[in-house]
Amino acid sequence: MHFSRNSLVIVLAGLIEVASSAANAQSTVNPALPFIPDGSFNIANYGAAGDGVTTNTAAIQAAINAATNAGGGTVEVPAGIFLSGPIQLASRINLHLDGGAVLRMLPLGKYPGGTDAGTTFISGAQLQDVAISGSGMIDGQGIPWWPYARVFGARRPIMIRLTGCDRVLVENVTLSNSPMFHIAISGHSQDVTVRGVTIRANPSTDPVNPGHNTDACDVSGRNVLVENCDVSVGDDDFTCGGGTSDVLITNCTYGYGHGVSIGSPTRGGISNLTVINCTFSNTEAGIRIKSDRDRGGYLHNLKYLNLRMANVNEPILIYAAYNATNREYRALNNLTPEIAAAYPRREVISTTPIYSDIVFSNITATAASGQRAGLIWGRPEMNVSNVLLARVNITADKPFGIYDAQNVRLVDTKIITPDGVNQISSTNAQITISP
Numbered sequence: 001m002h003f004s005r006n007s008l009v010i011v012l013a014g015l016i017e018v019a020s021s022a023a024n025a026q027s028t029v030n031p032a033l034p035f036i037p038d039g040s041f042n043i044a045n046y047g048a049a050g051d052g053v054t055t056n057t058a059a060i061q062a063a064i065n066a067a068t069n070a071g072g073g074t075v076e077v078p079a080g081i082f083l084s085g086p087i088q089l090a091s092r093i094n095l096h097l098d099g100g101a102v103l104r105m106l107p108l109g110k111y112p113g114g115t116d117a118g119t120t121f122i123s124g125a126q127l128q129d130v131a132i133s134g135s136g137m138i139d140g141q142g143i144p145w146w147p148y149a150r151v152f153g154a155r156r157p158i159m160i161r162l163t164g165c166d167r168v169l170v171e172n173v174t175l176s177n178s179p180m181f182h183i184a185i186s187g188h189s190q191d192v193t194v195r196g197v198t199i200r201a202n203p204s205t206d207p208v209n210p211g212h213n214t215d216a217c218d219v220s221g222r223n224v225l226v227e228n229c230d231v232s233v234g235d236d237d238f239t240c241g242g243g244t245s246d247v248l249i250t251n252c253t254y255g256y257g258h259g260v261s262i263g264s265p266t267r268g269g270i271s272n273l274t275v276i277n278c279t280f281s282n283t284e285a286g287i288r289i290k291s292d293r294d295r296g297g298y299l300h301n302l303k304y305l306n307l308r309m310a311n312v313n314e315p316i317l318i319y320a321a322y323n324a325t326n327r328e329y330r331a332l333n334n335l336t337p338e339i340a341a342a343y344p345r346r347e348v349i350s351t352t353p354i355y356s357d358i359v360f361s362n363i364t365a366t367a368a369s370g371q372r373a374g375l376i377w378g379r380p381e382m383n384v385s386n387v388l389l390a391r392v393n394i395t396a397d398k399p400f401g402i403y404d405a406q407n408v409r410l411v412d413t414k415i416i417t418p419d420g421v422n423q424i425s426s427t428n429a430q431i432t433i434s435p
Contacts, residue, residue, distance in 0.1 A: 029248035031191040031223045034129035034167040036094040039073030041066050050080015055106065057085040067093055077101040077136060085112050089124035097136025097173055108144040111157065115148050118155025124162045131169040132160065138175050142201065142214065145179035149212035156180040163187035172196040181215040188243060189221035197229045203256035204234040216257065220244045227251050236261040237283065242268030242297045249275045259285035262299060264322045267351055269297040280309040285317040286365060289355065292322040293346060296353030303359045315365035315394050316374035318384060320353040333372055337427035340403035345380040355384040360392050367396035373415050378404035380428065389413045399425040406430045
């Protein structure tokens, strides 16, 4: 390997056992599933018509209310195309979409409030025991909404938004073309399971209809499991914010999007997150950790294990200058040791991002043409610390940048770049390589 800049330490022994232990480590996340009482409430019995023309908001809400009055149950959406405006879930309710069922959001122009409201399509707050399940589809008809991502003051609906809810399950449904985020679960929610879900929207690079801010799965809370999902969207494929702990993401397939992310708001901290046995193809980033000094928290005990990536812009992207406005700092793919070294030092405050104790193990990645192998960039006043890359193999046209980082260990790791191109560039970095 060839290296640039300063503070490089090379040690040729001693970390293989540490790397093996990290690769075998797995989270024990096992969220409690919702309890849904017996009883079925078919929306057709409350006046819903699946003709793709009738507005069924009142009928669907009536079925939910009837189930709630009965103590809970399954609200069934049968085969057909059911147009609807915003609906509210309740505790002990399973909104179940049968095979062939399409629950379709009213289009822009007919959706209540339009671009001034941003009213969530399926919402709930402070609920217990909530599920959205079945082999049917929820269609957001979002393409006409997406240009409003660039219009100041415009607001777009989120497809599913649950706040402060416990024992949540989203299972097997297909979600497509939300006007904004597809799934947003926040507010100290706990025991959340998202499994077998397919989520689709255009990439943000689509030349005709870019799917801006169409995050697939934003879940913040405690005891979160995301498994066996198939995701390709125009923004974060997964992300979580501050106050999140005990998260397991496993056996998921990620296409277009901004990768499996943390942040940018991380105030309150994030800990005990594991991503294992996932694949990434054409994502803008594979693993992305982002924050800044106005919104940071303590991020630690993060594990990324057994991952495969192909044609990914930045397989590993960790940085703490999300708000940087200078073009040289925003252009992360072109960030050099000289540019990073000139980044201004600030005082440490309560929202300074702290990144520590991060493991990457058994990862194979190919970066997209012209892209760098990865980036770990802390802040001059608060370096990233204690990062292990074990059996990581990345092929890229540009080096892996390690700036403002201490105790970064590379064990059985290969960064493959073209002849004459450094594998690693660094500044203010303590790096150990074995063997």
